[in-house]
Amino acid sequence: MIGEGLIKGSDCLACHNATKKIVGPAYVNVAAKYPATEENIDHLATKIIEGGSGVWGAIPMSPHPAISKDDAKEMVKYILSLKK
Template sequence: MNIGTDRSLGAEGEAATAENHENGKKLIAMSDCLACHQEQKKLVGPAYAEVAEKYEANDKNIDYLAGKIIEGGSGVWGQVPMSPHPDLSQDDAKEMVRYILSLKK
């Protein structure tokens, strides 16, 4: 199932998606991400809602953004660099991204 594009989920799929998003939210809360990001307001980095509006929730973007979380970087949202998180697993980073992208209105 492609969480980002399948809008015809049944009750079971909706529960699994909500659970995935909740796991991503918990992973963010346990990390240092909230020192620079908030859900709706720009701090040092963009608000998660801004990221969700910029990127469609598809496998390519989930992989790309998970890589940015792990590797860090700058230039997309300004010159302030995002710290790398090399100890974060690819799977955990993807869960975090799925949560962030779920904030799209």
């Protein structure tokens, strides 16, 4: 998937893992929380770009303004495809 390659080429894996919590939530936990709707894909893509905090704990996710909205959406689509 395109999104998986984009994630591997970014700094996402410094804080996230597909199956276990590191600093941020495991991707499978994100997939379990959010259905793969266009609204959620757009919302989570915006969170990747702008950063955020409070949903998964007190540690904020840093913003990634250099990631395009289209690339962020592809990343989210990959993450949400990991739903068990």
